[in-house]
Amino acid sequence: MNQQKNMWGGRFAGATDQSFGEFNSSFAFDRRLFEVDVRGSVAHCNGLAAAGVLNEEEASRIREGLQTILDQSQAQPEYFESLQSEDVHSFVESKLIESIGDTGRKLHTSRSRNDQVATDLRLWLRDAIDLLQAQVRSAQEALLDLAEQHRDAVLPGYTHLQRAQPVLFAHWCLAYFEMLNRDRERLADTRKRVNVLPLGSAAIAGASFPIDREAVARELGFDSVSRNSIDAVSDRDFCVEFVAACSLIMVHLSRLAEEIILYSTTEFGFLELGDAVATGSSLMPQKKNPDSMELIRGKSGRVFGDLMTLLAVLKGLPLAYNKDMQEDKEAVFDAFDTTRVCLEVSALVLRNVEVKEERMRGAASQGLMNATELADYLVRKGVPFREAHETTGRAVRLAIERGVELHELPLEELQSISHLIGDDVLATLSLENTLKTKSQTGGTSPERVRLALDTARNALII
Numbered sequence: 512m513n514q515q516k517n518m519w520g521g522r523f524a525g526a527t528d529q530s531f532g533e534f535n536s537s538f539a540f541d542r543r544l545f546e547v548d549v550r551g552s553v554a555h556c557n558g559l560a561a562a563g564v565l566n567e568e569e570a571s572r573i574r575e576g577l578q579t580i581l582d583q584s585q586a587q588p589e590y591f592e593s594l595q596s597e598d599v600h601s602f603v604e605s606k607l608i609e610s611i612g613d614t615g616r617k618l619h620t621s622r623s624r625n626d627q628v629a630t631d632l633r634l635w636l637r638d639a640i641d642l643l644q645a646q647v648r649s650a651q652e653a654l655l656d657l658a659e660q661h662r663d664a665v666l667p668g669y670t671h672l673q674r675a676q677p678v679l680f681a682h683w684c685l686a687y688f689e690m691l692n693r694d695r696e697r698l699a700d701t702r703k704r705v706n707v708l709p710l711g712s713a714a715i716a717g718a719s720f721p722i723d724r725e726a727v728a729r730e731l732g733f734d735s736v737s738r739n740s741i742d743a744v745s746d747r748d749f750c751v752e753f754v755a756a757c758s759l760i761m762v763h764l765s766r767l768a769e770e771i772i773l774y775s776t777t778e779f780g781f782l783e784l785g786d787a788v789a790t791g792s793s794l795m796p797q798k799k800n801p802d803s804m805e806l807i808r809g810k811s812g813r814v815f816g817d818l819m820t821l822l823a824v825l826k827g828l829p830l831a832y833n834k835d836m837q838e839d840k841e842a843v844f845d846a847f848d849t850t851r852v853c854l855e856v857s858a859l860v861l862r863n864v865e866v867k868e869e870r871m872r873g874a875a876s877q878g879l880m881n882a883t884e885l886a887d888y889l890v891r892k893g894v895p896f897r898e899a900h901e902t903t904g905r906a907v908r909l910a911i912e913r914g915v916e917l918h919e920l921p922l923e924e925l926q927s928i929s930h931l932i933g934d935d936v937l938a939t940l941s942l943e944n945t946l947k948t949k950s951q952t953g954g955t956s957p958e959r960v961r962l963a964l965d966t967a968r969n970a971l972i973i
Contacts, residue, residue, distance in 0.1 A: 532597075537837050540844060541599045542591050547634035548603050548627070549581050554730045555622055555710060558722040564621065569614050576611035577603075599631070600624050621722060623714035625744035625832040630710040632840070634731065636753055639847045640702045646854035647695045647760065648971060651688050653861035655967055658684035662961070664868040665875045665942065666781065674878035677945055680871065681964060682955040688967050690763040697756040705749045708733040712740035715831045745831040747821065750843050754818045757850040761811035764853050768804035771860065775801055781871045785863030788856070803860050807853045814849050817842040872942075881917055881940045882907050884948065888939045892931040902929050 527535075553574055560570035580603065584590045596602035607615035658681035668678040708731060711717070711724040717740040718724075724736045737743035774781040784801055792798035820842040824835050882903050889899035906928050910917050918940040925932045938944060950956040953963075 535597065535834075537598045537840065538591075538596045538602060540841050541628075542602070543844065544599045544628075544631040544635055544840075545584060545591075545603065546581065547631045547638075548599050549577050551627065551630045551634060551710060551731065552603060552607075552618060553577050554727045555722075556618060557730060558711075558724075558727045559618075559620060559720070561723055561726065562721045564720050564722075565617060569617060572611050572614050573607070573618055576607045576615060579610050580606040598624070598628075600627050621713060621718040621720040622710070623712075623744070625714050626709045626712040626740075629712075629744055629746070630708065630731075632843070633705050633707070633709070633733075633749065636705050636749065636843070637702060637732075640698050640705065640753065643757075643760075643847070643851060643854070644695055644698050646851055646858075647691050647698070650764075650854050650858040650861070651691050651695075651967075651971060653858040654684045654688045654691070655964065655971070657861050657864070657866070658688075658964060661866045661868060662964075663957070664866060665872045665946065667871070667875045667878065667880065668955075674874070674880050676883060677875035677880050677942060678955040679946065679957065679960050680866065680868075681960050685960070685963055685967060687763065687767050690766075691760070692967075692970065694756065694760045694763060697759065698753075701749065701752045701756050703734070704752060706732075706734045708736045709743035709746070712737060712743035715741055715744060741831045745828070745833075745836070747825055747836060747839050750839050751818070751821050751825070754814070754821055754843060754846040757846040758811075758814050758818050760850050761807075761814045761853065764857050765808045765811040767857065768801075768808040771804045771864070772801045772808070775799075775864075779874075781867050781874070783865040783867065784860065785865065788860045788863045803856055807856060810849050810853055814846045817846040817849075876942050877916065879907055879910060879917055881942070881945050884940055884945045885917060885936070887948070888936060889929060889931060894929075894931065 556565065556570055556573045556577070559565045560567065565573070583606075591602070594602060594605060596605065604615065604619060607618065609615075661680050664680035665677050666680045666683050667674045668676045668683075708724065708728040710727060710731075711722055713719075728734075728736050737746075771782060771784070773779055775784055784799065784803070788803040789799045790802040792800065821839060824838045824842075828835055885906060886896065886899040886903040889902060890896050894902070906917060906920065906925060909924065909928070910920055913920065918937055922932075922934065922936070925936060947956050950959055952959070
């Protein structure tokens with residue numbers, strides 16, 4: 512490989528130690544900013560031309576040269592191995608000079624790598640956010656499709672991993688839909704703060720040439736320009752926000768994974784993963800392992816670690832740019848890559864899972880899960896809730912002693928606990944009625960869930 516001269520070598524008489532040069536280099540990972548670096552460079556070239564720093568012939572040569580190296584990078588898989596570079600910015604500049612000669616050296620006028628990398632990161636993150644939002648939407652669509660396929664399925668709802676109250680399986684799916692909906696909103700909100708142009712801040716003090724920053728911002732699709740040059744080159748809040756949003760996505764995917772893992776065990780038996788998203792055992796032929804979901808649960812820790820990395824790197828940094836900030840990119844890239852693939856696999860699993868409706872309904876009909884319904888029944892008869900709760904507790908204890916469900920207790924035994932219990936109690940305690948009564952907004956009644964599914968589907972269209 513050719514040895515590339517550093518962009519900052521004029522002040523130095525000696526050569527950079529090879530080991531330190533390798534340690535200092537970020538090109539191995541920041542090369543993925545190549546395309547956005549070229550986009551930003553084109554806009555900066557246009558800004559220089561509009562300011563009269565470049566004449567039209569120079570600007571045209573630079574634009575053509577940038578397009579040439581972009582085309583070459585796409586046509587030649589080995590393109591990035593052809594030159595040793597400290598970072599993607601020096602690589603682009605070197606390739607441009609190689610392509611068009613000394614005119615390429617004028618491009619860096621009124622620009623520092625400090626505002627350049629901040630601009631590149633924001634351009635890259637903007638595209639990454641758009642892609643992640645699409646992936647979140649895909650996972651939400653998979654949840655809705657699954658819910659609509661099993662609209663009447665009933666699932667035991669749990670608190671403390673103890674059976675609590677029956678819910679519709681579709682209602683359970685919608686719970687994760689809502690989590691992912693907030694994730695999409697968080698990404699959209701983060702994008703607003705990402706979409707601010709730092710280019711024109713130079714190294715720290717701002718640009719010395721009359722470049723129209725607002726025109727450059729419009730060309731690159733930014734909503735506004737940064738208001739303080741010191742902050743602009745040292746701000747990585749937007750990276751933290753992005754990785755924090757990824758972390759919450761991973762929290763939600765990990766919770767979903769945990770429940771799918773539990774529900775696909777023999778002990779629960781509510782779900783079975785399709786062969787496309789499960790693995791077997793090298794020793795035990797009967798096994799079907801939920802590796803897809805276990806990996807998602809495990810990979811959440813990587814993204815949380817990326818967030819901690821960013822916070823630790825930024826804590827205590829003096830203004831403005833410091834080389835510590837080179838460590839931001841691998842954390843951001845890893846958080847994006849990991850979250851993206853986990854969203855993709857989650858949607859794939861949801862489209863390759865068998866729902867055992869009969870098993871779920873049987874479980875939802877056992878475990879005294881209609882106890883709250885009996886307490887509410889007594890409240891409707893005029894009993895204060897605390898008294899109704901205590902009375903129902905005695906009925907629960909009696910059912911446990913008899914080894915039966917509440918609705919299987921003889922009517923006379925229920926009436927011995929409270930004279931207000933009438934013949935209508937058995938209909939009240941039915942599974943269908945237990946679901947039907949939860950009819951307020953956010954509840955699990957069939958009608959309310961049907962409306963919620965329609966609302967959720969419409970939300971994805973917007």
